[in-house]
Amino acid sequence: EPEVTQTPSHQVTQMGQEVILRCVPISNHLYFYWYRQILGQKVEFLVSFYNNEISEKSEIFDDQFSVERPDGSNFTLKIRSTKLEDSAMYFCASSLMSDEQFFGPGTRLTVL
C-alpha cells in the first residue's frame, strides 16, 4: 500500500541553524502539505502546495519557512534560522485531489 515517507525521523539542531525536512508523497498525488504539532497541542496547518507553487499558507509560515519540490518525488520544508519555538513534530501529507489527505510518520524537530 502506498504511503508517505519522511526523513529524518528525528532532527536535533542548534538555534539559528537551517534545517531541511524531507518528504516523499504518494506517487500519483497532486496536492502536498506540511503541518506541525507542538507537544500536547493541535495539529496546525502550515502550507499547501499544488502545481509547483504555494496555494495557501498560514500565519505561522513566515519568511523563515520555504517549501520546494525539487524533483518529481521529493517535497521539502526548509526553516532558515530555527528558533526554540520551532520544536515540534512536522507532518507531511499528500492527496490526489484537495480532499482526503494521507500523512507521513513525522519528523520530530528539537531546537536547542
Added chain:
Amino acid sequence: EDQVTQSPEALRLQEGESSSLNCSYTVSGLRGLFWYRQDPGKGPEFLFTLYSAGEEKEKERLKATLTKKESFLHITAPKPEDSATYLCAVQAGSSNTGKLIFGQGTTLQVKP
C-alpha cells in the same frame, strides 16, 4: 473564525463498552469533515470523510455520522487495540486548497 472542538478530551472504556466521541465545528461552509486516528509518536491515519448532513460511514467497530453542527464517532464493543487519539478535522468552503483545521483530539483508552 473556523473552529473545531472535540469532547471529551479523554475517555476510558472497558473492553466491549460502546461510546461516542463528539466533534463540534463552526466553519464558513463545510467542504468536508475528516476523522483520523493518531497513535503516540505517529502521523494521523485517515479513517473517514463526510461531506453532507445525514451522511454515515462505517469501518469495523467505528461509525461516523454528520449533522449541520457536529459529527460523532461511535465505537461499538471497543477492543484494547482501539486505544489511540481520535482527531476530527474540517475543510472550510472558503479554502479550495485542502487546508485542514483540526480539533485537539479525544484520547481513548480501552482496558481489557
